[in-house]
Amino acid sequence: MHIETDIVHGGQHPDKWTGALSPPIYQTSTFVFRDADHGARLFKGEEKGHIYTRISNPTIELLASKIALLEAGEAGLVFASGLAAIFNVVIAVVRSGENIVSDDTIYGGTYTLFKNILPRLGIEVIFVDVSNPGKVQSALNDRTRLLFIETPANPTLKIIDIGACAEQAQKKGIPLCVDNTFATPYLQRPIDLGAEIIVHSATKYFGGHGDIIGGVAVGREEFIHAMWKGAKDVGASISPFNAWLILRGLKTLAVRMERHCATAQKIAEFLEKHDKVETVYYPGLKSHPGHEIARRQMRGFGGMIGFDVKGGKETGKTLMNSVGLCTLAVSLGDVDTLIEHPGSMTHSGYTDQELLDSGIKPGFVRLSVGLEHVDDLIDDLKQALGKI
Ligand code: LCS
Numbered sequence: 001m002h003i004e005t006d007i008v009h010g011g012q013h014p015d016k017w018t019g020a021l022s023p024p025i026y027q028t029s030t031f032v033f034r035d036a037d038h039g040a041r042l043f044k045g046e047e048k049g050h051i052y053t054r055i056s057n058p059t060i061e062l063l064a065s066k067i068a069l070l071e072a073g074e075a076g077l078v079f080a081s082g083l084a085a086i087f088n089v090v091i092a093v094v095r096s097g098e099n100i101v102s103d104d105t106i107y108g109g110t111y112t113l114f115k116n117i118l119p120r121l122g123i124e125v126i127f128v129d130v131s132n133p134g135k136v137q138s139a140l141n142d143r144t145r146l147l148f149i150e151t152p153a154n155p156t157l158k159i160i161d162i163g164a165c166a167e168q169a170q171k172k173g174i175p176l177c178v179d180n181t182f183a184t185p186y187l188q189r190p191i192d193l194g195a196e197i198i199v200h201s202a203t204k205y206f207g208g209h210g211d212i213i214g215g216v217a218v219g220r221e222e223f224i225h226a227m228w229k230g231a232k233d234v235g236a237s238i239s240p241f242n243a244w245l246i247l248r249g250l251k252t253l254a255v256r257m258e259r260h261c262a263t264a265q266k267i268a269e270f271l272e273k274h275d276k277v278e279t280v281y282y283p284g285l286k287s288h289p290g291h292e293i294a295r296r297q298m299r300g301f302g303g304m305i306g307f308d309v310k311g312g313k314e315t316g317k318t319l320m321n322s323v324g325l326c327t328l329a330v331s332l333g334d335v336d337t338l339i340e341h342p343g344s345m346t347h348s349g350y351t352d353q354e355l356l357d358s359g360i361k362p363g364f365v366r367l368s369v370g371l372e373h374v375d376d377l378i379d380d381l382k383q384a385l386g387k388i
Pocket of ligand 1: 081082083084107109110150154179181182200201202203213214215330331332346
């Protein structure tokens with residue numbers, strides 16, 4: 001089936017008890033055992049069944065298998081947030097005394113997890129520009145257990161060649177983990193290009209409506225099972241209701257992504273021509289250094305745009321304080337267009353030098369293009385840029 005069809009039907013079937021088309025929400029913490037031996041067998045893994053929602057839940061499992069299908073992976077595991085998914089992947093793969101090689105441009109929360117929390121567990125993270133194969137080669141060593149990237153990356157929309165990266169990881173015998181939040185499997189399927197593990201903030205395009213927090217990891221069956229064994233004791237489980245809201249949001253992923261891409265392309269072209277704008281970062285623009293790679297590995301360029309306004313941070317602030325229709329807030333992938341300043345908001349865990357090294361200039365503004373009419377969005381940005 002085409003991915004558009006899998007997005008609607010994949011993994012789902014009418015409820016076997018009632019025929020309900022929409023899946024039931026198993027909003028329960030616990031599941032009743034038939035007798036004491038049944039409970040003991042479930043705990044020993046001798047019989048399949050649900051015990052307790054931190055361990056497993058049918059609504060959450062439905063979401064996990066649906067996302068695994070969309071990502072062309074064997075299995076998936078859903079978490080309370082994207083960061084919980086990333087943390088659980090790391091602790092499933094990396095032990096104290098070992099390390100991760102990560103691209104230097106990633107979501108600020110992932111960056112502070114890697115920079116501040118993992119070293120406390122004895123896990124070192126080596127940050128390099130992963131788009132440069134030579135730098136990756138010299139960073140990988142005998143204690144490296146994971147190569148981690150985001151593409152397109154938050155917030156600069158940096159593009160990394162997934163296939164080339166996967167090859168380097170395979171040579172080293174380690175998995176490549178791709179955070180596919182910005183693209184979604186509708187636009188890009190890293191597993192088809194050689195990646196082994198996919199993570200997502202489901203909070204974003206999967207949910208799509210700005211009303212939940214969730215995360216997911218996808219990979220080989222054996223890996224997901226091993227990760228689940230640890231994750232059930234870490235306890236970062238999503239609520240069944242939130243899992244259901246993501247299932248509902250997912251149904252419109254294809255049409256939403258088409259519109260996000262079309263509107264973002266027009267806005268990026270508008271911004272590129274504007275005399276108050278210095279640089280526009282959008283992979284759909286020919287001027288973007290990752291444009292050719294993005295064309296090869298993505299079927300569309302996504303709904304995220306970055307841009308530098310002339311005059312730096314202060315003019316950036318004037319712009320953000322002057323928008324009317326665009327909303328000044330973090331998060332992304334919502335139906336509402338959101339605008340924010342990564343340097344002082346989502347990426348405030350980077351030092352000023354680290355921001356510059358990752359190409360995030362002081363006046364860099366990030367736009368998550370929503371589903372409003374493109375002309376209304378352009379009018380709003382035009383009037384706000386006019387205030388500079
Ligand atoms: N990965 C990416 C690429 C993200 O953008 C985020 C959150 C996460 C992982 C973490 O997911 P969460 O735990 O929030 O579900 N990005 C955010 C952002 O850019 N603004 O607010 C959150």
